[in-house]
Amino acid sequence: MKIKWKNILVGTAFFLLSQSCSDVNNEVSFYHWKSQWSVENSQESILNKYKVEKIYLRIFDVDVDEKTALVQPQSVVKIDSFPNTLREIIPVVFISNRSILGRTAEEIRQLTQKIQSKIEEQIRQIRETNKVQCIQFDCDWSEESRSAYFQMLRQFKEKLKAIQVNRISVTLRLHQVKYSEQTGVPPADEAVLMFYNTGDLTNVETENSILDIETAQKYVKGFSNYPIRFDLALALYSWTLQYRHGHIIQILPNAYEEVSSSKLYEKIADDRYKVRKSHYIKGQYVYKGDLLKIEKVNKKQIKQVLEWMREHRREKDFTIIYYHLDPEVLAPYSKENLKHWN
Amino acid sequence: MNMKNWGNKLLLILAMCISQQTSHTCGYDFSVMYYKFMENDNISDPLLIWFIDYQPEFGLGYSEKAKEPEDRNIEEWYQFLKGKVSKEDLIALIYSSTLTELEDVAKMRSQVNSPSIVQLWKNDSRLKKKMLTYLLYAKKCEEHALWNADYWAEYKEPDQGRLKRLMEEGIQEAKKATDPFFKERYAFQAIRMAYYKGDDSKVLEWHQTYFTSIKKWNHICYRALELKAGSLYRMKKAEAPYLYAKIFAECPERREVALTSFKISSQDEWKESYAYCTTPAEKIAFFAMRGLNANGNLNEEIKNMASIDLNHPMIEMLMSKYIQKLQSYAFPQDLEENFINYPRVEDRKALEETAITVASMLSNSQLKNKDYWRIAEIYLQMMLKNDKEVQLKSKKISESSEYKEKAKLLSFVSKICHLQNPSDEDIIQIWSQYLEDLSLFSNEDLKGFVEDIFSLWFLEKGDLARAMLMHNDMVVLRNYLNWDLILQLEKFINQAQDNDIDAYLISQRCAGREQAKQMLLELKGVYFLQRNQLDKAIAEFRKMDLRYQRTSVYFNNSYLNKSIWTESVRNPYFDTAIENQNHNALYKIYPFLNKRYDLISYAEQLKNLEALTVKDQQKADQYFYLLGLAWYNTGIQGWNRPALYFSKDNSGHSKWFSYITKDPKIEKNFKHLYWQYETYYNPDIAANYVKKGLQVTRNKELRAKLLFLWAKIEKSRVPVYNYEDEKYSPAYYESFETLKNESKDTEYYKEILNECYDFWRYVYPK
Numbered sequence A: 001m002k003i004k005w006k007n008i009l010v011g012t013a014f015f016l017l018s019q020s021c022s023d024v025n026n027e028v029s030f031y032h033w034k035s036q037w038s039v040e041n042s043q044e045s046i047l048n049k050y051k052v053e054k055i056y057l058r059i060f061d062v063d064v065d066e067k068t069a070l071v072q073p074q075s076v077v078k079i080d081s082f083p084n085t086l087r088e089i090i091p092v093v094f095i096s097n098r099s100i101l102g103r104t105a106e107e108i109r110q111l112t113q114k115i116q117s118k119i120e121e122q123i124r125q126i127r128e129t130n131k132v133q134c135i136q137f138d139c140d141w142s143e144e145s146r147s148a149y150f151q152m153l154r155q156f157k158e159k160l161k162a163i164q165v166n167r168i169s170v171t172l173r174l175h176q177v178k179y180s181e182q183t184g185v186p187p188a189d190e191a192v193l194m195f196y197n198t199g200d201l202t203n204v205e206t207e208n209s210i211l212d213i214e215t216a217q218k219y220v221k222g223f224s225n226y227p228i229r230f231d232l233a234l235a236l237y238s239w240t241l242q243y244r245h246g247h248i249i250q251i252l253p254n255a256y257e258e259v260s261s262s263k264l265y266e267k268i269a270d271d272r273y274k275v276r277k278s279h280y281i282k283g284q285y286v287y288k289g290d291l292l293k294i295e296k297v298n299k300k301q302i303k304q305v306l307e308w309m310r311e312h313r314r315e316k317d318f319t320i321i322y323y324h325l326d327p328e329v330l331a332p333y334s335k336e337n338l339k340h341w342n
Numbered sequence B: 001m002n003m004k005n006w007g008n009k010l011l012l013i014l015a016m017c018i019s020q021q022t023s024h025t026c027g028y029d030f031s032v033m034y035y036k037f038m039e040n041d042n043i044s045d046p047l048l049i050w051f052i053d054y055q056p057e058f059g060l061g062y063s064e065k066a067k068e069p070e071d072r073n074i075e076e077w078y079q080f081l082k083g084k085v086s087k088e089d090l091i092a093l094i095y096s097s098t099l100t101e102l103e104d105v106a107k108m109r110s111q112v113n114s115p116s117i118v119q120l121w122k123n124d125s126r127l128k129k130k131m132l133t134y135l136l137y138a139k140k141c142e143e144h145a146l147w148n149a150d151y152w153a154e155y156k157e158p159d160q161g162r163l164k165r166l167m168e169e170g171i172q173e174a175k176k177a178t179d180p181f182f183k184e185r186y187a188f189q190a191i192r193m194a195y196y197k198g199d200d201s202k203v204l205e206w207h208q209t210y211f212t213s214i215k216k217w218n219h220i221c222y223r224a225l226e227l228k229a230g231s232l233y234r235m236k237k238a239e240a241p242y243l244y245a246k247i248f249a250e251c252p253e254r255r256e257v258a259l260t261s262f263k264i265s266s267q268d269e270w271k272e273s274y275a276y277c278t279t280p281a282e283k284i285a286f287f288a289m290r291g292l293n294a295n296g297n298l299n300e301e302i303k304n305m306a307s308i309d310l311n312h313p314m315i316e317m318l319m320s321k322y323i324q325k326l327q328s329y330a331f332p333q334d335l336e337e338n339f340i341n342y343p344r345v346e347d348r349k350a351l352e353e354t355a356i357t358v359a360s361m362l363s364n365s366q367l368k369n370k371d372y373w374r375i376a377e378i379y380l381q382m383m384l385k386n387d388k389e390v391q392l393k394s395k396k397i398s399e400s401s402e403y404k405e406k407a408k409l410l411s412f413v414s415k416i417c418h419l420q421n422p423s424d425e426d427i428i429q430i431w432s433q434y435l436e437d438l439s440l441f442s443n444e445d446l447k448g449f450v451e452d453i454f455s456l457w458f459l460e461k462g463d464l465a466r467a468m469l470m471h472n473d474m475v476v477l478r479n480y481l482n483w484d485l486i487l488q489l490e491k492f493i494n495q496a497q498d499n500d501i502d503a504y505l506i507s508q509r510c511a512g513r514e515q516a517k518q519m520l521l522e523l524k525g526v527y528f529l530q531r532n533q534l535d536k537a538i539a540e541f542r543k544m545d546l547r548y549q550r551t552s553v554y555f556n557n558s559y560l561n562k563s564i565w566t567e568s569v570r571n572p573y574f575d576t577a578i579e580n581q582n583h584n585a586l587y588k589i590y591p592f593l594n595k596r597y598d599l600i601s602y603a604e605q606l607k608n609l610e611a612l613t614v615k616d617q618q619k620a621d622q623y624f625y626l627l628g629l630a631w632y633n634t635g636i637q638g639w640n641r642p643a644l645y646f647s648k649d650n651s652g653h654s655k656w657f658s659y660i661t662k663d664p665k666i667e668k669n670f671k672h673l674y675w676q677y678e679t680y681y682n683p684d685i686a687a688n689y690v691k692k693g694l695q696v697t698r699n700k701e702l703r704a705k706l707l708f709l710w711a712k713i714e715k716s717r718v719p720v721y722n723y724e725d726e727k728y729s730p731a732y733y734e735s736f737e738t739l740k741n742e743s744k745d746t747e748y749y750k751e752i753l754n755e756c757y758d759f760w761r762y763v764y765p766k
Helices: A005-017 A043-050 A105-126 A147-162 A173-176 A213-217 A220-225 A258-262 A299-312 A335-339 B003-016 B046-051 B072-078 B085-098 B099-106 B117-124 B127-143 B160-176 B181-196 B200-211 B219-234 B239-250 B252-261 B269-276 B279-290 B298-306 B315-332 B345-364 B370-383 B387-395 B404-418 B424-436 B444-460 B464-471 B474-480 B482-493 B500-509 B513-530 B534-543 B545-549 B574-589 B598-615 B618-632 B664-670 B683-696 B702-714 B728-741 B746-756 B755-765
Strands: A027-030 A052-065 A071-074 A089-096 A136-140 A167-172 A192-193 A230-234 A236-245 A248-252 A265-269 A272-275 A279-281 A284-286 A290-294 A320-323 B026-029 B032-034
Touching: A043 A335, A052 A105, A071 A105, A089 A105, A105 A147, A136 A147, A147 A167, A167 A173, A173 A192, A173 A220, A213 A265, A213 A299, A220 A299, A236 A258, A248 A284, A258 A265, A258 A290, A279 B269, B032 B315, B046 B252, B046 B315, B072 B085, B072 B219, B085 B117, B085 B345, B099 B127, B117 B127, B127 B160, B127 B181, B127 B474, B160 B181, B160 B200, B181 B200, B181 B219, B200 B219, B200 B746, B219 B239, B219 B252, B239 B252, B239 B269, B239 B279, B252 B279, B269 B279, B279 B315, B298 B315, B298 B345, B315 B345, B315 B370, B345 B370, B370 B387, B387 B404, B387 B482, B404 B424, B404 B444, B404 B683, B424 B444, B424 B500, B464 B474, B464 B482, B464 B500, B474 B482, B474 B513, B482 B500, B482 B513, B513 B534, B513 B598, B534 B598, B618 B683, B618 B702, B683 B755, B702 B728, B702 B746, B728 B755, B746 B755
Parallel strands: A027 A052, A027 A320, A052 A089, A089 A136, A136 A167, A167 A192, A192 A230, A230 A320
Antiparallel strands: A052 A071, A236 A248, A236 A290, A265 A272, A272 A290, A279 A284, B026 B032
């Protein structure tokens, strides 16, 4: 039997529509994680469709360049212009843990200065049309890099005031909330809890690595003690994982419709398909015999996460930020779907 | 070998692997350290070695055996100048000179810093002018090629006007140039500027004009072809991947660029692009590049390539890459994941498929480098655990073959992997074989693996001493002391046989039999000392001869003199000046403390303090506190742990309450909590002294110190933070609570509040 994912998702959304919502903020926000922002493509129509008021826009990554071993900005977003219907744009800078690990205080100070200049450069472009009052830093810091990262955040907090950025936001992973005593609480004004990528995608047996409810459940109890107010980031994307002889090969984004409907794949279990003939899909080559596993977040899982947020989180209201702004990802959802999950 | 018991044995082996030796592993793939028995240096074309470890995210791999492609640009300049200049001077002139320096030379303000070129130009001023004119132009172009070299600098769009002027200048010069050498180079630079400007039609037009009729392809032709391919890619033309394949096939120094640029997005595009191929090498390159991709199925691509040209060296490249992957799967250093559990059902299927491919290659009489493929076959059979086949096929590699040593290595690895329940004679015989063959004994990867396997064999026989010594120097065993091990060590030292393996363990792990006897006495003493059996400890230490007592670094461990009695909330400072200050301060407060720093003196000091608690009851609280401090500080969580335990880097702790070790194997033991079962540590010794101190003290400051020390001791009951229940012993919370309620007005309380996050958070919960 072929699975019509679109139908399921629409049906899911319809079901969710009938539920009430009291504590989730009414606004719809998104992460934009691509390397190019352009109003000419379908992004503008998405903004209109969902009446988006706030965007978390990844402006660049900071990572160690494999070839030069230098810490460098990477995938700097190319910005065209933004519609002025957006109430707020929050630029996001991803900082890899290895970029700051083992650095001296002076090296961190210098790196902070470089990142600051790059942020200013990007903000100048955004501010031609929109407000920027807050910056978000995304870093999966470790115990070893905590001190460096927090030092960096304190320096940003001080420096960014000069360019009228008054709020610092950070992303949090589940373990950082649960074990805040060990991982520390970053010196930030607000935070967003990334409630996805909770499972082990390398393990072919993992039910759903995007949102592994069983694993996630172990982490939610520490929510109420967390000292910073945090909102919730939820993944809407699906992906297809390619395995060969039990080993993960690669991720194929947005391939589920093609995989679930084409004769090139043999369905061997729910969301699991075997490649019948070697061919290209979404620009990637899959070989005969490869296993494709479709993963996506369903309404039951999202409902569960929201329940946990209500039960364990201190503040009554929170905003959901969806990951991420992409026409293909969002195709099955209406604005109402995204506003009323419960 | 009883496979069912392997799991339990592995747990023990894990505990035994705390070695002071450095890691032997040199393989690295997908973040996994693994034993590497098949080096990537045995393929026909050394220029391809770089690609065996290639990973799209990380670029080319590294190998000492890999051959760098020659710099054909410099070579062509050298040939053009008929060898009248040195290549070093050419490199300095072409690559290192700046635009300003060249302008100064052109304006006769300075000379180039290359003697042979100065001489050449002195003799030929026309040539000097030609070269300088081109190099000045090329340097101007280079600025655009490097516009984003500093990624932190603000991004600026390329100056379109300047690019246009450079395009025009280059093409004019190309038209004017009579010498093909300069004509091609000007045309290339002009095409390059057109490419950066985004003017794809000019790229294609000029490439057509200047490069399509060239008969003898040189470096510049391939560079120009790259730009043409780039333009075609932007235009979504299927010819683009074909051109990259051609470059990959024919131009070694541009292979990496070609590989990273080679992109095909659909089956139709593949067909269309592949149809451009005119030579087998180009076709082979298509499959090789697809195989090198992250998702490449190496076996499939090997079959594809072999059907075109059985003897193409790129097939060996993919086969070696395949073996590299197998090694990372089957021989990770993590013993839990090693060869014993390999292959799983899925792996076996993959191996069998590849074995069929290799067998089919070998059956083809046209195959030239047969021994390479025989080695591949042996490797696959080893992975499939067909030792019989491995031994049989290894023997078929002739003595004169360059692959003979590889065959010998694989035959040995396979043999030790598959030997079940080896007899003592077998073990001795195999060890002697290993020891006598320099090619085996000098292989660092094999050494680590052999230690793992032999250690397991001894463990299966209940021979803990040899199993432990196979991995560790004798001194490391102070971390794993139990009486059974001591007896086994004693037996081993006294009855070591006259064979290679015992001789190795005695000489390499115990520094000789006599030294081993002294070390054993020291270990016995440490065993008793760790258990607070001071008289027995002192008696054992006194049995050691005086020479050993004077020279043993572990008996005279420097951690015995490093602030062992410190009251500091955080780490004591271990740099000499502050350490001396600390010591001096301590000796002023406690003048009775012994100033000799060895294990006997330390044990006697503890005895003395114990006696003082009875003799000098007025100060008993102080003595109990000092005893508590000493036992906590020399315990597993204490700052002076290396005094009684082995520590690879001999360091103390860098963080309050959190134990972080630099030794990955120790860390692993922490993770799995095997360590607590293997290493003796009794926090009750310290806790009991603290409790006695609390019972008798009337001093509020000392009471605060005792309470805080008690909390530390209670926390040390769990070797690592327990993520599951997040609880320490009730006494931990009790001590904090009492401290909070009763010691607020003490100085030490303020110090704790200031220095200790855990207590601060306890007093001020969120």
